[in-house]
Amino acid sequence: MADDTGIDALIELMARLPGLGPRSARRAVLVLLKKRAQLMAPLAQALAQVALTAKECRVCGNISTSDLCGICADPARAMGEICVVEDVADLWAMERGQVFRGRYHVLGGTLSALDGVGPEELGIPRLTARVADEAIREVILALNATVDGQTTAHYIADALAGTDAQITTLAQGVPIGGELDYLDDGTIGAALRARRRL
DSSP states (O other): OOOOHHHHHHHHHHHTSTTOOHHHHHHHHHHHHHTIIIIIHHHHHHHHHHHHHOEEOTTTOOEESSSSOHHHHOTTSOTTEEEEESSHHHHHHHHHHTOOOSEEEEOSSOOBTTTTBOTTTTTHHHHHHHHHHTTOSEEEEOOOSSHHHHHHHHHHHHHTTTSSOEEEEOOOSOOTTOOGGGSOHHHHHHHHHTOOOO
16 A cells, blocks of 8 residues: 555546546556656646537537537437437447447436436427537437336436337347346347347
């Protein structure tokens, strides 16, 4: 364990990051200390810059360094499709797949009466306005397959019922390479309900 309070504080802060516990944080800090010029100084500079400039995209809610994120500013993105996701991490996961070429709407969570999260906190009225203003043909609900995620999906579908937009959800079920013996009951049930003709 480090005996310097500055190093201890850095380890403690790093350990708060998702996926890093105290041991992983210590290892990461040691690497940063050993490679100060190559890693630590540029990392500190990048962190300081992003801390000052990061903001929410005024259209979709993505994280960007300008008022309009790169996806919303891209004229090549399909204008008639919006993919609704719970969080920016979900948007980034969708983008990693490089399959969806439309635009996004980040809710920032799911409906939860216990936590006091209602439609206004999630920007659902802003979503319904976007669907009308942007003449959206399809709204893809890419929400997590949790009780709160599904409740939110049903609420959004009801809120958009009077529009011309087709409401779709991601298929759920057996992943590519998945073996039935290792899947949970909910996944198997969803796969069976979403079965299609060969």
